[in-house]
Amino acid sequence: MGVAIECLGLRKTYDAKVEALRGLGLQIAEGECFGLLGPNGAGKTTAIEILEGLLQPTSGDVRIFGRSWHTDAQQLRQWLGISLQETRLSDKLTVRETVDLFASFYRQPLSSADVLAALALGEKADAWVGKLSGGQRQRLAVATALVANPRILFLDEPTTGLDPQSRRQLWEIIGEFQRGGGTVLLTTHYMDEAERLCDRLAIIDYGQTIAEGTPPDLIERLGGQNVVEFSIAPANHNGLESWRDLPGVEAARADNGLVSLSVRQPHVTIPALLEAVSRQGAKLLHLTTRQASLEDVFVRLTGRHLREEA
């Protein structure tokens, strides 16, 4: 498999002050679905817009299928299908007219009717864009990207604001596109989405990659595999330190009185935890254990506690 997207040392500084990107590097293989995750303001959109050739990086290099935006922009545009965040398409055009319009820009687009059918917009084809629901608009935005018959699909938060059913529909479409040999780069806020769709992902914060890998790999490396969550009364005043010192605990965080411990071996940690609770003379109100998820990785890497330590 060839390399679809490659960037090295991407920096972007706005107004000589705000550093949105500080040396971001990514390599995305052809046929891969790659996720870009990060809290708001981490630099996701800046990164994706630089890769899309819409923004000039302050420094650094971007290659798409080995070509550069400086020399092959027109060719690259033919290869990319893009859905931007917050594009408001013309309200007074119908869905079909909008997709036809976008199709007209490409040398060899797909048939608008097929794309509309695939995105379940067939019934709305003659409705004005202004009359669509939020979810339908979002699907239309993806339709304008797909109709390009692209080699790479760039989706910036494609499912934000969608109902669960529409999200699943969109996942299907993305999966099919990928099975057809297409490469996908997406940003998302939803960890379940990233876990389910992405072959690999990068978590970025403060304009840098802070973790990269396949979802199971990231969970294994950083999530501690298992999570023990509990709450006690009266609340512990020693803070998280006492919990972090328990055997087998890799990380601890508290959220509204609910303490979460990332652990490798629950059977080692839980007896020690119970003993510590009774030693404090406190009562256990709640105790569960579950498999770690990407969410745990994300919160652990970008959450407030980590930031304070960093």
Add this chain to the structure above:
Amino acid sequence: MSATSEKSPRPAAPHSGARQEIAWLRGGTQHNGRWSGYAHLLIARLREMQREPEVIFWVFLFPLLLAFGLGIAFRSRPASVPNVAIAAGPGADAVLQLAQRSPQSLHARIVPEAEALDGFRLGRYDLVVVPKNAGDNNLPQVEYRYDPARPESVLARAQTDDALQAAAGRTSPIPASAQASSEPGARYIDFLIPGLLGMNLMNSGMWGVGFALVDYRQRKLLKRYVATPMRRGDFLLALMTSRLVLMIPELGLLLAFGIFVFHMRVAGSWLAILLLGTLGAATFAGLGLLTASRAQKIESVSGLINLVMMPMWIFSGVFFSYERFPAVMQPLIRALPLTALNDALRATILQGAPLMAQAQAGRLLVLLAWAGLSFVLALSWFRWT
């Protein structure tokens, strides 16, 4: 239109042989020609405008309403009859009798002096006649109160004085007769319609291009378009073309209205009018483009557009001749694009002046200069994101 897409029998996967056919991609790919994007952009823009009721109103209906309203208000009619108040008092009756005896038509009535002066101040009366004590020959003496700054007041004074003197026996040493002339071509409505044409071309050019562009920019639609292989030049060209397409009914409707409702005569050739309309539409489309080249918000571009248009509404001779402004301002006024357009339209429509006549050619040059300058500046400043 030859540029639209057509189905191709070729299977999908134009890029790499490794790609399989996607399940829902039954129809295969299409092939688009060089002008496909332009044609679709133009059609989309025309549809958008046609579906916007505000556009229909402001571009087509509003100028007609304006022409109709102003045409009625300033329709040709005999010079207004002066309203004269005669201050009550000794001699007032005598003055009134003299006034009524004269062949000149005057509206004269006797009112108490305070009321007369009040009415004069409010514009109800054009002149106040204050009778004085009767003289030796039993004729009243009068004093005229008038405002030298009000033309109708000056006129009323002259007419009333004439009437009174004639009724009292003054004769005119030179026998004179007069013939009235009120031909189509010299009326206010004839002056007005070409001015409205010019103003309308300016309004719809500035709003139709400037406002639309900033709206697209604010919606991030411009950014979305440049993320495709769309040719940027095609996009701007389509926007310009949409203006020219709209210009034809705009021009035709207002002229037809003038011809059928106000019996206006068109002296010049329709081709020349169409050429002027095209040049005017292009010039103001260019100015609209320039105004919108950087603005990020609808609010800021609205202000800018009004700022650009305001001087031309006032100075460019839409509603009244700009000759009324001081002589020092005349060269500046003539350099404004709307002045050039209005003058050229009037010369062509009302006098049938050929486009190559010296004065016309000068106006065309002014328009071309504005169009060229604004396009060049706009394209170098234009921001797509």
